[in-house]
């Protein structure tokens with residue numbers, strides 16, 4: 179297990195994921211009833227983009243670093259970005275936030291006193307940082323265990339409303355299969371929960387097979403969102419990323435129709451920016 183998110187924090191794929199995470203949390207907070215968030219692969223929580231790793235990776239420059247000037251982003255998209263941008267905070271003269279918020283920081287900021295969150299992280303160093311960041315927050319439990327086991331043990335939550343974020347490092351070749359199998363089992367125990375599975379697109383054909391398997395799985399209300407910033411190049415830099423969303427808020431599809439083109443315009447490395455928004459399975 180070598181993956182360290184520090185090299186990638188704040189890149190376009192992180193911004194894409196976190197923008198939609200913030201939208202779903204904002205939606206859940208519309209009702210007074212408490213909800214639970216389970217983040218199966220939480221990472222450290224927040225990232226210093228001036229660290230050696232972040233500077234060496236430099237990926238944030240073509241991600242959050244492009245958010246210093248949002249003047250060409252239309253008003254509707256800017257309004258939808260607001261919950262995310264409020265958590266990120268001001269960018270400095272180098273287009274860097276004081277600390278780039280990972281999913282745990284975004285969740286921490288957008289849950290209310292009555293809500294609860296469970297963060298799982300397996301890497302010892304990332305877990306030590308994660309626990310250090312949230313040990314004083316009684317709403318949050320940090321668990322040093324395999325996120326898929328944490329998910330199995332955590333559903334259905336007693337709140338009966340909420341969101342599961344599955345954001346694995348995709349270090350192993352069969353991560354899709356493992357993640358999907360964990361998601362299906364969790365869904366069988368908690369069919370009304372919202373689920374978000376993040377993925378990188380390295381092999382478009384493999385992704386198409388995966389989408390077909392989901393379509394044939396019998397699960398309903400499955401939305402697939404993708405953002406591409408360039409053409410896919412074998413062995414090249416990550417250029418396309420996506421989210422599989424199960425039971426997304428009913429407004430999310432419309433919001434994605436506004437947000438995805440705005441993100442593609444912001445992050446495109448060439449004229450090859452592209453988006454995808456499709457219901458793999460409907461009602």
Ligand SMILES: C[S@@+](CC[C@H](N)C(=O)[O-])C[C@H]1O[C@@H](n2cnc3c(N)ncnc32)[C@H](O)[C@@H]1O
Pocket residue numbers: 179181182183195217218219220221222223279280281282298299300301304323324325326345346347
């Ligand atoms: C893509 S990063 C997570 C980023 C985080 N969700 C965010 O948005 O800020 C993936 C994380 O999963 C951790 N990890 C790898 N395998 C794991 C497992 N089986 N269970 C829990 N965490 C794992 C890695 O150490 C890494 O911190």
